[in-house]
Amino acid sequence: MKFATLICSFFCCLHLTFAQQPAYKDAKQPIAKRVTDLLSRMTLDEKVAQLQTMHAGRPKLDDKLFNNTPKLDSLFKNGMGMMNPAFDETMEVTIAARNRLQDYMVHKTRLGIPIIFIDEAHHGLVQREVDVFPHGIGLACSWDPALLEKIYTHAAKQARVRGTSLVLAPVVDVCRDPRWGRTGETLGEDPYLCGMLGSAIVRGFQGSTNGTIAVDHVAATLKHFSGHGQSEGGDNQAPANYSLRVIREAHMEPFRLCIKNANPAGIMASYNEIDGIPSHANKWLLKEVLRKEWNYNGVVVSDWFGIDQLWNKHFIATDQKNAALKAFNAGVTTDLPYGVNYRYLGALVKENKISTKALDSEVAKILELKFRLGLFDEQQPIDLEKARQNAGGTEGHALALKIAEESMVLLKNANNLLPLKKDQYKKIAVIGPMAATNYLGDYSGLPSKNISLLEGLKNKVQGTAEILYAKGCRITTNGDTISQNNYQYIDTIIFPSAAENAQLIDEAVKTAQQADVVVLAIGENEQLSRETWGPNHFGDMPDLRLQGQQEDLVKAIVATGKPVVVYLSHGRPLAIPSIAQQVTAIVDGWFMGEEAGNAFANILFGDVSPSGKLTITYPRSTGQVPVYYNHKPSAQYFDYVTEEKSPLFPFGYGLSYTTFNYSKPRVILANASPKKTGGTSMEPSDKVYGTVEVDVTNAGNIKADEIVQLYIHQKVSSVTRPVKELKDFVRITLDPGQTKKVSFTIDASKLAFWNADMQYVVEDGIFECLVGRSSADIQKVELKVGHDLLSK
Known part of the structure; x- marks a missing residue:
């Protein structure tokens, strides 16, 4: 009898234990019910924490922090919404830190709410030992949504296996001023094309068409809503004070199409202002259009320091607390990268300036995303060995090669010089500042292999021809050598002297004179084409001509009388009318990713016929900007005194080896x-x-x-x-x-x-x-x- 009583008591206790399990921890319950249950259990401080973010490098997630329990508790005891990436870590360090922090969140905080780890993944994950694909403007020249979906499926897997669950990509801004340093991140100048290719990228990241985030996939975030790609003067973060019609039809349209066709989990507000209202404080943009008109239900994240700029750059807020109020009321869900402004949300609720209902609505969006990502139900830590197996394998190299081949654009091919026959030219000179170093573009990870033009051509000819090499000239003196760090992060730019480049040009001419044909690799490196973000880190350009005496180099090489094939590596369309007239052939390679050299070799020798088409107009001069194909009838109506207004190369243009x-x-x-x-x-x-x-x-x-x-x-x-x-x-x-x-x-x-x-x-x-x-x-x-x- 006593035994029976004990058994009965045991099962009663077991039943009581299961009955008392919170609904939010029950994976069998609908997500809406789990969110409601969890919200009902949260304190005000815990809710506010879900709308805040932190940076993994400030403070650094290392032994010093994890062994300091008081410090750790002061930062995370109420939980945290998201963690922004540190870009200077190895894969091993990142995974170890993420595992320790997630363990703390799940097992040491009161409610055990997991954190979302963020990464950049514009054209591949921005980490080490990853696959790097062509820059956005290069990818777009493939006009191949199906291939882009495969590429970003691969990128999603490389991200998720390292613990990343949300990426700040893709960039779907329409670019109408290539002086802007972020031109290369965009998909071009056309709203429909940006929208359709952006939709394919979102589907690749998320693994669905309806917003469901599949296994081994990540939440995508569209950037930057809206008008960022036509800032005044091509100046990053400058105003975009255009008519409502222009904003609607050009700059907002890609976002509408992506939401309609792929339903991204996140939208990032843009730095710029429209009609005097910065996007981070624009209720019409983020609430009236995004929420009510388009029925968008995902999260709206700030751009890095975008809320801070309301008080320290735009001057429409008095301080961080006032900026938080304006951004929250406008519809910004979370504050990146440090969450310092949104720490005041609790006080604003207590002061009745923000309602509890409004706060709960935004917190629910974060919680819903975490449930959709499966973070509450994942029990295993990030597997380092599995991550290593997915770092830079053959699948990624094959995708990188395929997209590079499809994206390169043949701009000129006089007298059908291309493709070259392998047995036709015994000596091939490869000359230029872009020949021996393969630049990858802004927001790039570090690939396990990175094939330059020089290496790719040497691999291709394999002794059937001799490859000669000369530097030709320098663009910058501190951005053209192989390094463990991306060149995009080198702040101060040092330009070479004209005398130094003159000597290099003389050496290049001597090399060219020994050759039967010249491949001339010119353009711009990452220091000249990147995001401007600080007083020592510039990327916008007032002049679209080639820098660093490259035009002198072209003239000198053409003067040798050798056939010249120009290969362009760059992030924005360049004004090269005289070069286009002088040389025999031009292949546009933008920043073409880790397989650039092999892809170009395949095109140069005819193993692949070029098929890429431009997604942005080439101007004849900087003064012609803005110039885009879908202009109004009264634009480009009369020529300039000294120059015609037709583009050098039009939108959609690209030659082939066939007709x-x-x-x-x-x-x-x-x-x-x-x-x-x-x-x-x-x-x-x-x-x-x-x-x-x-x-x-x-x-x-x-x-x-x-x-x-x-x-x-x-x-x-x-x-x-x-x-x-x-x-x-x-x-x-x-x-x-x-x-x-x-x-x-x-x-x-x-x-x-x-x-x-x-x-x-x-x-x-x-x-x-x-x-x-x-x-x-x-x-x-x-x-x-x-x-x-x-x-x-």
């Missing part, structure tokens, strides 16, 4: 016989108006890819419209002699715009559907439509 012939495009109306084509009007109620078809034929003798582009222009409308706007594109592969029919659906989303009354509509009128190989090489067919008001 693609396009048929005349045709319109097939929706619900009509396929034989009925042309400019016939349609019913106003139709949402899908029809399709535009074109036949594309590979008229050459090699297999190659072509990027077919669709542009739209309404001939007459209630407000001025761009002369053309990209509305669709497709990458196709054609064998020699093969023809493919390409079809583009014309629906309301491709025709709608903000009319004179700021309503998003499709107006009556005639639309030109323009199809071709670039924005400047297109054929048109007309389409008449009736009126159709769209919901916002």
Whole structure:
């Protein structure tokens, strides 16, 4: 009897234990219920802590901190929302620190709420021993959403296996001023292309189309909302005081498309102001549009020190507490990177300046994200060996090579110099400041392998030709040698003397004279094309010409009479009209990632036909800026006194080693016989108006890819419209002699715009559907439509 009583008591206690388990710890419960339960248990200080962040390097997460229990408790006893990365650590140090901190959060804090570890991952994880892919502007030149999704799936896995659960990427800013140092981070000048490629990147990061964050994936954060890419004077963080229509149609559109097509977990507010209101304090931007109009339910993170700037740069707040109030009321969920402003949220609640309901709403967003990421249910620490296995393996190298091959743009190929035949040239001179060092661009990790042009060409010829090398000139004297640190972090820039470069040019000429053909690698390094963030760390440029006597180098090499192939490595389009006229061939490689040298070698010798297309316009001079293809009819109307206003190389432009012939495009109306084509009007109620078809034929003798582009222009409308706007594109592969029919659906989303009354509509009128190989090489067919008001 006594035994039976003991057994009964045991099971009663066991039942009571399970019954008392909080709902938020029960993985079987819906996330909404877990969030509600957890919120109900939190103190005000614990709630505020979830909206704060810290930096992993200040204070450093090392033995000194973890062995100092009072200090550790003072920092983390109430929990913490997110932890920003330290960029100077090894993988081993980072993982050890993250494991110790997460263990503290889960087992030593009252409620055991895990922390989110943040990393940058613009074109690969910004850590050591990772795969580094082409810079954003280079990736975009592939026009290949499917490949980008694979690449960012790979990047997500490299991040998650190290404990990262949220990344501050992708950058979907529309760039309309290449003087801006962050041009290379963007996907180009077109809102539709930025939106569609950005959506693919988000899907890769998160592993879904609906916002679900799959296993081995991470939460993505769109940057920077909004107008950051057309700052005054190309000056980082400067105002973007453009009309509401420009902000809507150009700068906000990529974000809307990404939210619609991929539902990113996070949005980052931008540094700039719009109409006098900084984005971090802009209720219209973050609440009216983002929350109410677009129904976005994710988190809004500040840019680093973005809330601080409300009081120390924009001067619309008196101090940190007032800045916190303005940012919180505007809709910023969390404060990066130190959370110093949001430490005042508790006091603001007690003063009735922020309601408990409003605070709970933002805290719930952070908690929901943590549940969606599975952080509450993960029991195992980060596995260092597993992380090592995923660091820079063959899969990443293959993806990096593929995307580099697809992204390089052939800008010129006079007399069909390219591709070179391996047995044609016995001596190849590789000259220039970008030849022996492969620059990776701003926000780059450190790859386990990094192939320069010089190394790639040596690998390729393998004794069939002799490779000669000369430096040619220096761009900067402290940014062109191999280092364990990225060049982007070298603050002070030291320029070489003209005399030093003159000597290097003389040596390069002697090298070129010995060769049969010259590969001239020029451009800009990371010190000249990066984010400006401090008084000693600049990256914006007033001059888009080549720096460091590179133009003198080109003239001297061309004067030798040797065929010259220019390879451009850079982060922004450069003004190179004289170079484009002088040299025989030009390949644009931007900052092309860890496999740049091998990819270029494959293109140079014809193993791969170039297929990349520009996603940003090349100006003829700095004075021509801003210059972009989707300008208004009255822009670029008259030439300058000394220069024509047409671009040096237009948006969407890129040559191939074969010839693609396009048929005349045709319109097939929706619900009509396929034989009925042309400019016939349609019913106003139709949402899908029809399709535009074109036949594309590979008229050459090699297999190659072509990027077919669709542009739209309404001939007459209630407000001025761009002369053309990209509305669709497709990458196709054609064998020699093969023809493919390409079809583009014309629906309301491709025709709608903000009319004179700021309503998003499709107006009556005639639309030109323009199809071709670039924005400047297109054929048109007309389409008449009736009126159709769209919901916002």
